[in-house]
Amino acid sequence: MNTYTYPKNDALLQRAAQVIPCGVYGHQGPAEGCFIPISAFPKFAAKAKGSYFYDVDGNKFLDYMCAYGPNILGYCDEDVNAAAMEQMAIGDCITAPSYKMVELAELMHETVQCADWTFFAKNGGDTTTLAVLTARAATGKRKIIFVKGYYHGVAQWTQRADAPWVLPSEVEHNLMVDFNDIEGLKKIIEENKDDIACFISTPYMHGNFVDNVLPAPGYWQEVRRLCTENGIILIIDDVRCGWRLDLAGSDHYYGFEADLLCLCKGIANGFNVSALCGKDFLKPTVSSITYTGSYWMSAVPFAAAIACINKMKALGGGQAHLALGRKVCDVLAKAARENGVGLSISGEPSLFYLRITDDNSLMLHQEWIAEMVKRGVYVTNHHNHFTNLSLTDADIDFTGQVADEAFKALKARHPELYQ
Amino acid sequence: MKDPVVMAHVNMWAVLKSLEPLCALDETAKALASPKKPMSIGFHVQGGPMATLHFDEGSCRMTRGNTGKVKLLLPSPQAFNAMVDGDRNPLPYSGLTKVNFLLREFTQLTDLLEVYLRPSQEDLEDRAFFERSTTILFHTVAFALAAIANNDPLGRIAAAAIPDGTIAMEILGGPAVEITARDSRLVTRSRKAERPRSYMIFDSFDTARGLFDGTLESMSALAAGKIRMGGYIPMIDNLNRILGRVAVYLA
Structure with missing residues (x-):
């Protein structure tokens, strides 16, 4: 060779x-x-x-x-590309968003377990940031619980204080717990009672440089219970895993339901769209947040996503x-x-x-x-x-x-x- | 932002420590470090580090603690930093009879060190000087990494993220150090690492110089193949965070 x-x-x-x-x-x-x-x-x-x-x-x-x-x-999947090209000929980035956005949001609602609504953006980091903003706005609390070894994008709130481009104040409310560590999570909740806005995690620990770790039996169900009992928004960052385990969301795959689910990579077979899906009780809050982007409502990626989801369903x-x-x-x-x-x-x-x-x-x-x-x-x-x-x-x-x-x-x- | 206590540790364990490679590389320094009898100068920085420089037969060696024949007491880290910057000349509280070495040879050595650490453009055009200067600077940076990792609040965050093991750092065909991480503390030693867990190798003196002077950025140098790295990369990633703090303190 x-x-x-x-x-x-x-x-x-x-x-x-x-x-x-x-x-x-x-x-x-x-x-x-x-x-x-x-x-x-x-x-x-x-x-x-x-x-x-x-x-x-x-x-x-x-x-x-x-x-x-x-x-x-x-x-270059033929079906997805054909849908995208067809939409391209009709219109893409327009003053008023294309009706395709509504069709895609309805399809997301049918497909993803926790998607009472969907907010579209471009990258995974757009959705994890919106999820944290939503959690803080909805709860009036400051702190974020992360799982050690996490990656949720590159925004300042995801970084460490020793990064030269980050102010220590931007990360001072970040708390860390090990994946699968329910006792550690209980301890953090107790020590920071009434000030935790959210728990954010990938569906399983797929950090870099280390062997990846699946959730222990009952782990997610216990996390769900602790979050609900303590008024903590449960955010699942499904940007990487999304739809390679379950089209209904990786929370569905592991037998629980997130409050907010971040999707991106798998949505449109390479066309640029990401999505924050969420439960109804957070819809008023997310609606109130000033959050937008120049290309977030472009129609071509929406058309591609519809074709991609339908083909994914057909293929299993x-x-x-x-x-x-x-x-x-x-x-x-x-x-x-x-x-x-x-x-x-x-x-x-x-x-x-x-x-x-x-x-x-x-x-x-x-x-x-x-x-x-x-x-x-x-x-x-x-x-x-x-x-x-x-x-x-x-x-x-x-x-x-x-x-x-x-x-x-x-x-x-x-x-x-x-x- | 520079913390004066951290600056004092950098000045002690990295800047003054660089008299060691200076005496090994420069003939004038060797002559200055050749007193008739072994000589040593101890530095006791109140609220800061304590160390002794030993001079004998053309070489210089730093040890921990104040065991010098000449003993200097610096009332604060700020006072020590001012001394290293050349703004203050403290008098010894012990070893007054040997004060001539302090005032004459030691002062000339530190002046010479400054020539190498803050060289003129003209000096750097002499390739032999350039390589000696870069070698000394390499050691200064390598030892400053440990001083900052162990003392600076932001450096400690990065050090805590470095798993135990040894990092090899070297200039190809030039100097090498090993940096050992254990329990979130770093120790630098002037020797080539035998079984490193990760490595960062600069392909030339020019690459190392560019990085230290801030004219070359590490990620770009990696992409261009001017720096080779391998092994357990989180060690290098976090070391680079500390390297960023070194630039702040040695600026």
Whole structure:
């Protein structure tokens, strides 16, 4: 199997660095994206279709990052794109919002368990911020309970005081508890009684750099009870998991109901729309908050979202994703086992997280991931992965073959560890 | 915002500590650090750090505690900071007979250190000087990281997020340090780490200099491949937060 090189990618990154901060900033860039080593990874895409993308050097990648989530059906899905193109010809960003917004909100109400209403925006962070604003406005309380290792976007309230761009006062009401720690949660509630606006969490702990942790039996039901009894708004950040477990919301999947549910990545197969869904009792409050954006009511993403939701329903929704994820995890586990490499696969199968367990520095893991990418399977070092519904059995078999070869390359480089 | 107590720790454990690499790299400094008999100067900063500089046979070494043959008492961190800035010359309360070394050789050494830590553009055009200066600055920054991680309120937030283990930091073909995190405290040592849990390697003296001078930004340097990092990345991410505080204190 040949390994890839990236001369055009690297030249383009140098050009980009002249006119764009970092060349590529954020999670899709080499720095925050943990391209280790940077020479193993493509930096710019040329095109994408189904489960694959091609970089500017013409290298083809089976993509398990799915644009970090939005590619839920397959890149350039014909049905979603047709709906979007049809809407584009009619009108997109107009003075009055398109009627498509109402149609989508009604479809969300039918689809998502807690969606008595839906507020549309663009990014996941728009919805987590609105959720916290809503909780504070509705309760008149200040404090936010986070789960340690959280990620809810990049707004100041989500950061730490040691970030140079954050004022300590912006995060002084942030409280932390471990995931699955009911006793810790009870203690925090008791210590901050009558001043907690909300508890915000992802449906399960899918933090980076650590094995992902599923909710313990009864955990969410007890959290729900504690929030209700103490007047705390329960916010589920379903931006990453959303619809890869359950179209009704990941709260529904785990058998409870959130007060506010943040959705984004899975909604429209890459068209830019996010959604905060909520219960009726919070509708007057969210209605009163000044919160808007220039493109939040554009019609094309609404049309794309309607097509995406209907196609997801037809294809089996979250269960179809979970089934595909199980197959991928199985071939990876088999390749690791046959090569005598310790591989931890954690989280839900449709969002599997990988870690080689044979050292605690993650350096072996980074070497293996680089070997995978250079052979055409795009995985990333320390972030969970994503399935999409265009994945085929042949794609999954290819994943197993590449994993096997990448493990062999790793073992050849480390005879001191692998006999 | 600079806290005077934290500044005193930085001045002690990073700035004065940099006399060690200065004496190792600069011939004039070596000569100044060669008293006829071993000499030592102790600094007791009330409400701040306490350390002793030892000079012998061309080398300098810092130890904890005030065991100097010449002992200086600084009544406050502010007074110590003023001394390091050259605004105040305290008199020793012990070792008066050896005060000549303090007033002559030690003063010349600290003046020379300033030449390397705050070099002129003209000096930096001499490549050998540039590399010596960057090496000394590298050590100053590396030791300031620990001083800030252990004392600065914002630095402590970042240090608390660094899991136990060793971070290797080096300039390719140049100096190396290991920074060990344990129980939310950092210790810097001037040696190449043998089994680091994470690493941050600058590809050249120029990259390191650019970062320290603020003309190069770390995320851009990472993207350009000028800095290589690997291993347990949260260690590096949080170290970079502290590096931002170093820039505040050493500015």
